Amino acid sequence: MSYLEISRVDMVFGEGASANQVLKGVDLSVKRGEYISLIGHSGCGKSTVLNIVAGLLKATRGGTILEGREVNAPGPDRAVVFQNHSLLPWLTVYQNVEIAVAKIFRDSKTAAERRDWILHNLDMVNMSHALDRLPSQISGGMKQRVGIARALAMEPKVLMLDEPFGALDALTRAHLQDEVIRIQAELGNTVLMITHDVDEAVLLSDRVVMMTNGPAATIGQILEVDLPRPRNRIELAENKTYNHCRQEILSFLYEKQRKVEPIARASAKPAAKPAAPARPQSQPEVALRA
Amino acid sequence: MSNAETIGTLPLKAATGSPRALALAQGARNLLRGIVTHVLPPLLIIGLILIVWQALGSRPGAALPPPSKVVQETWELIVHPFYDRGGNDVGIAWQLLASLKRVAYGYSLAVLVGVSLGVLVGQSTWALRGLDPIFQVLRTVPPLAWLPISLAGFRDGHPSAIFVIFITSIWPIIINTSIGIRNIPEDYRNVAKVIRLNGIEYFSKIMLPAAAPFIFSGLRIGVGLSWLAIIAAEMLIGGVGIGFFIWDAWNSSRISDIILALVYVGLVGFTLDRIVAFIGRKVTRGTAVN
Numbered sequence: 001m002s003y004l005e006i007s008r009v010d011m012v013f014g015e016g017a018s019a020n021q022v023l024k025g026v027d028l029s030v031k032r033g034e035y036i037s038l039i040g041h042s043g044c045g046k047s048t049v050l051n052i053v054a055g056l057l058k059a060t061r062g063g064t065i066l067e068g069r070e071v072n073a074p075g076p077d078r079a080v081v082f083q084n085h086s087l088l089p090w091l092t093v094y095q096n097v098e099i100a101v102a103k104i105f106r107d108s109k110t111a112a113e114r115r116d117w118i119l120h121n122l123d124m125v126n127m128s129h130a131l132d133r134l135p136s137q138i139s140g141g142m143k144q145r146v147g148i149a150r151a152l153a154m155e156p157k158v159l160m161l162d163e164p165f166g167a168l169d170a171l172t173r174a175h176l177q178d179e180v181i182r183i184q185a186e187l188g189n190t191v192l193m194i195t196h197d198v199d200e201a202v203l204l205s206d207r208v209v210m211m212t213n214g215p216a217a218t219i220g221q222i223l224e225v226d227l228p229r230p231r232n233r234i235e236l237a238e239n240k241t242y243n244h245c246r247q248e249i250l251s252f253l254y255e256k257q258r259k260v261e262p263i264a265r266a267s268a269k270p271a272a273k274p275a276a277p278a279r280p281q282s283q284p285e286v287a288l289r290a
Numbered sequence: 291m292s293n294a295e296t297i298g299t300l301p302l303k304a305a306t307g308s309p310r311a312l313a314l315a316q317g318a319r320n321l322l323r324g325i326v327t328h329v330l331p332p333l334l335i336i337g338l339i340l341i342v343w344q345a346l347g348s349r350p351g352a353a354l355p356p357p358s359k360v361v362q363e364t365w366e367l368i369v370h371p372f373y374d375r376g377g378n379d380v381g382i383a384w385q386l387l388a389s390l391k392r393v394a395y396g397y398s399l400a401v402l403v404g405v406s407l408g409v410l411v412g413q414s415t416w417a418l419r420g421l422d423p424i425f426q427v428l429r430t431v432p433p434l435a436w437l438p439i440s441l442a443g444f445r446d447g448h449p450s451a452i453f454v455i456f457i458t459s460i461w462p463i464i465i466n467t468s469i470g471i472r473n474i475p476e477d478y479r480n481v482a483k484v485i486r487l488n489g490i491e492y493f494s495k496i497m498l499p500a501a502a503p504f505i506f507s508g509l510r511i512g513v514g515l516s517w518l519a520i521i522a523a524e525m526l527i528g529g530v531g532i533g534f535f536i537w538d539a540w541n542s543s544r545i546s547d548i549i550l551a552l553v554y555v556g557l558v559g560f561t562l563d564r565i566v567a568f569i570g571r572k573v574t575r576g577t578a579v580n
Contacts, residue, residue: 054480054484055483056480056483056484073483074480074483074484074486075484075486076484076485076486078484079484080480080484082477082480082481084477086475086477086478086480086481088478088481088496088499088500090499090500090502090574090575099485099495100485103485103486103487103491104485104486134575154484154485
C-alpha cells in the first residue's frame with residue numbers, strides 16, 4: 001500500500017473552445033520516506049501536479065490519496081516550499097515560522113514548546129543567527145532556508161518543494177541541496193520536488209519522474225536512482241550509475257521530449273471548471289515505465 | 291574592536307585624532323551638508339517670494355497688504371493664539387483645534403467605513419461589480435455639493451460638517467484599500483491556505499499587513515482631502531473653526547488675518563499629511579520593500 005497516491009489525474013483549464021488540457025492520466029504512487037523529483041520542460045504542468053497534491057488546485061478528474069484518505073483541500077500535512085520563498089515581508093524570520101507553528105500546534109504544544117520547536121527548525125537550516133531580521137534584510141538563499149524551516153516546522157506527511165532552488169545562484173544552490181540531503185537523512189521525510197535541474201534531480205531523489213510536454217502532459221518515464229546514501233556530489237561526479245541516470249534523463253528531455261516552442265501559446269487561466277470537454281489528443285502518449 | 295586595537299593597527303589614523311572624534315566630525319559634516327541641501331533651498335525661495343510680495347504690496351493702491359503689514363496687523367493673533375473672549379472671539383489656535391476636532395471625527399469615521407468597504411470590494415467580485423460604478427460617480431462630487439443635502443438631512447451645522455469630511459475623504463480610502471487587497475500576491479494566499487488560517491486570522495495576519503502600503507496611501511490622500519473640505523464647509527456653516535475665521539475676517543475686511551490663517555491652514559495640512567505618512571512608514575516597515 002503506497003503512502004501517497006496520485007490517481008488518474010486530469011486537469012483542464014478553461015472550458016469550451018478555450019479549454020486547455022494540461023494534464024492527462026497522471027498516475028504515481030509514492031512510498032513513505034521516498035524522495036521523488038518531477039522533471040520536465042517548463043510549461044509541462046509539473047507545478048500543476050504539485051498544486052493538486054497540495055490541494056491548492058482541484059483536479060478535473062482523479063485525485064490524491066494520502067495515507068488512505070483523499071485530500072482535496074490544502075493543509076499543513078502537505079507543506080509547500082514555494083519557488084520564490086513567499087515569506088511574509090512584514091514578519092521577521094522567527095515570526096514567519098511562528099505564524100505556521102502558532103496555528104498548527106495551538107492546542108498540541110505549550111507556548112514554550114512552540115518556541116523551542118520554531119528555534120529547532122530554524123537551527124536545522126542554520127538560520128538561528130538571523131531570527132530578528134526581516135526577509136528584505138537577508139539573501140535569497142537565506143529566505144529559501146526560512147521557507148524550508150517553515151515547511152518542516154509543520155511536520156508534514158509530504159514535504160513539497162516547488163523548484164526550491166530555481167532562483168538561486170549555482171553555489172548557493174549546491175549548498176542548499178547538501179542541506180536538504182542532510183535534513184532528509186535526519187528526518188526521513190516523504191518529499192515531492194519539482195525541478196528542471198538534471199543534476200539536482202539525480203543527486204537528491206530516489207526516483208525521478210519525467211513528464212512529457214504539454215498540452216495533456218503525463219508521466220513519460222520513471223527512473224530509479226539506485227545510489228547509496230548519504231550522497232556526496234564530488235564522489236558521485238565519476239560514479240557510473242550517477243552518470244547513467246543523468247544520461248537517461250537528458251536523453252528523455254532532449255531527444256524523446258525535445259521542446260518545440262509553439263508559435264501561439266494557448267492561454268492557461270487557473271480557473272478550472274470540471275467536466276469540460278477535453279480537446280482531441282494531438283500527441284501520442286509514451287507511457288513508459290522504467 | 292576596541293580603540294586600542296584600532297590605534298595599534300592603524301597608526302596613521304591615531305595621528306590625526308581618535309576614531310570617535312573622527313566620527314563626530316563626520317557626523318557634524320553630514321548634518322551641515324543636510325542643512326545646506328535640504329533647508330537652504332526652501333528658505334531662499336521663501337525669502338525671494340517675500341521680497342517680491344513686499345515690493346508688489348507696497349505699491350500705492352495695492353489691493354493686498356505686504357508681509358510686513360500682515361505681521362504688524364496680526365501680531366496680537368500670533369502672540370496670543372489661545373485667548374478666549376467668549377463667543378466667536380477666540381484665539382486662532384482654538385479655531386484650528388475646533389476644525390481639527392471635526393476632521394478627527396469625520397476622518398476616523400471615513401477610515402473605519404472606508405477600509406471596511408475597501409476590503410469588501412477587494413474581496414468580492416460581486417461587490418466590486420455592484421459598488422464600484424457608484425463609487426466612481428460619487429467620488430467626483432465636489433465636497434461642498436454635499437453640504438446642502440447634509441444640512442437638510444441633519445438639520446444642524448456640526449454633524450453636517452463632519453459628514454462632508456467623511457464623504458470627501460472616504461473615496462480614496464475605499465479605492466486604495468480595494469486595490470491593495472486585490473494585489474495581495476497569490477503566494478501569501480497559498481501560505482494562508484496551507485496553514486489553514488481562518489477568515490479572521492487571514493484578515494488580521496495576512497490581508498491587512500499585505501495591503502497596508504496601499505491603505506496608507508489612501509489614508510494620506512484622504513486626510514489631505516478632509517482638511518480641504520473642512521475649511522470650505524466651515525465657511526458656509528459658520529460658528530467656530532478656522533474656515534469660519536477666514537470668512538469672518540473677509541466680512542470685516544481683515545485681509546491680514548486671512549493671510550495669517552492661510553499660512554496656519556497650510557502648515558496644519560502639511561503636518562497632518564506628514565503624521566499619516568509617518569504612521570504608514572512605521573506600520574508598513576518592510577512591506578513596501580521586498
